[in-house]
Amino acid sequence: MSAQLTDITMDAAPAPAPAVTPIAQPTSAAANRDSRIHTHSHIKGLGLGPDGSALPISQGFVGQTQAREALGIHLWLLREGRYSGRPLLLVGPPGTGKGLQALFREKATYKEERKIELSASYDVQETT
Numbered sequence: 174m175s176a177q178l179t180d181i182t183m184d185a186a187p188a189p190a191p192a193v194t195p196i197a198q199p200t201s202a203a204a205n206r207d208s209r210i211h212t213h214s215h216i217k218g219l220g221l222g223p224d225g226s227a228l229p230i231s232q233g234f235v236g237q238t239q240a241r242e243a244l245g246i247h248l249w250l251l252r253e254g255r256y257s258g259r260p261l262l263l264v265g266p267p268g269t270g271k272g273l274q275a276l277f278r279e280k281a282t283y284k285e286e287r288k289i290e291l292s293a294s295y296d297v298q299e300t301t
């Protein structure tokens with residue numbers, strides 16, 4: 174039978190530390206660009222019509238029509254050189270395409286391969 178809680182006192186000999194199994198670091202192959210991009214490889218375009226409105230299901234995208242339309246305007250401004258900054262704030266629950274849209278913007282905007290920084294924040298405050 175294992176020790177009872179009442180058996181544990183301050184002057185008792187410390188228990189040996191449990192063996193710790195080291196966590197394997199991702200190999201360079203697992204962390205390479207392709208493995209990160211492949212989760213979004215079903216996306217071929219933003220799926221916008223000629224007037225900039227999003228088709229409900231198009232180019233691999235499903236829904237998220239307002240976000241896609243906003244990204245379309247953002248990309249247009251970038252390409253036209255009418256937008257001085259590049260920051261993009263994406264807000265939404267996990268798995269709703271924030272990373273997808275950030276990577277899409279980079280691929281659609283820049284020819285060369287670039288590293289982008291994605292930082293998550295859970296500091297959300299409701300406004301009324």
Ligand SMILES: Nc1ncnc2c1ncn2[C@@H]1O[C@H](COP(=O)(O)OP(=O)(O)OP(=O)(O)O)[C@@H](O)[C@H]1O
Nearest residue numbers: 212213233234235236237267268269270271272273
């Ligand atoms: N509207 C969408 N249409 C098609 N595929 C989508 C859509 N939204 C997300 N996906 C796919 O779902 C998966 C999760 O999306 P993604 O990683 O971009 O979510 P996220 O919002 O960045 O999640 P997290 O906040 O957990 O990082 C990816 O494979 C992405 O390509």
